[in-house]
Amino acid sequence: MAQPLSESDINQALSSLEGWEFNEDKISKEFSFNDFSEALGFIVRVGLEAEKQVHHPELFNVYNTVKISLSTHDAGGKVTQKDVDLAKAIESVS
Numbered sequence: 001m002a003q004p005l006s007e008s009d010i011n012q013a014l015s016s017l018e019g020w021e022f023n024e025d026k027i028s029k030e031f032s033f034n035d036f037s038e039a040l041g042f043i044v045r046v047g048l049e050a051e052k053q054v055h056h057p058e059l060f061n062v063y064n065t066v067k068i069s070l071s072t073h074d075a076g077g078k079v080t081q082k083d084v085d086l087a088k089a090i091e092s093v094s
């Protein structure tokens with residue numbers, strides 16, 4: 001099972017993930033698009049990556065914005081390498 005990362009490991013990982021923040025045991029980022037249709041397309045691409053990785057994000061959408069928060073339920077809701085890996089995949093489809 002994935003182990004929680006230390007705060008310094010999380011901050012080091014985030015140094016190469018632009019716009020991602022570590023707060024309240026999650027890593028998160030808000031993405032903005034031109035309209036709802038583009039935001040929805042992004043959500044679908046993120047969902048396909050999540051299914052590939054068998055690791056799933058929290059998604060919050062309001063019209064053209066999508067806020068994504070990542071943590072690992074199986075590790076007591078802490079941030080693990082699985083969250084960092086999904087964040088990298090999300091960057092590649094954003």
Ligand SMILES: C[C@H](O)[C@H](O)[C@H]1CNC2=NC(N)=NC(=O)C2=N1
Pocket residue numbers: 054055056057070071072073074075
């Ligand atoms: C059985 C399955 O592998 C687990 O339930 C996975 C699915 N997706 C998951 N997603 C997240 N974010 N955390 C988990 O612990 C998790 N566990």
